[in-house]
Amino acid sequence: MRFVLAGISWDPNIRGALVVLTAIVLLPGTVYMVLATDTGARLGLLLALTGLFGWMSIMGMESVLHYAECHSGGSSMTHVIVKRYVPPGCGATPAAR
Numbered sequence: 001m002r003f004v005l006a007g008i009s010w011d012p013n014i015r016g017a018l019v020v021l022t023a024i025v026l027l028p029g030t031v032y033m034v035l036a037t038d039t040g041a042r043l044g045l046l047l048a049l050t051g052l053f054g055w056m057s058i059m060g061m062e063s064v065l066h067y068a069e070c071h072s073g074g075s076s077m078t079h080v081i082v083k084r085y086v087p088p089g090c091g092a093t094p095a096a097r
Helices: 002-008 013-038 041-070
Strands: none
Touching: 013 041
């Protein structure tokens, strides 16, 4: 066991993969366990999957909207008209106001 831990601490790629794998297993697993203990195994699984797919749908819609905004060929704020304010007495011509 000691040599396995030494090998993991030596290679940063293995350590990074193990951290990601652990996060993928533990975070949804704990959410499912809390829901399963409160509502039952089947309903807990359905609630956990509903939350996961809802979150993924929201992230997908946001990603599509962000892509459309960035690649639309222009700014998404084209309808805003910017007027320059010139305080009175600054010597500006009326056309600049």
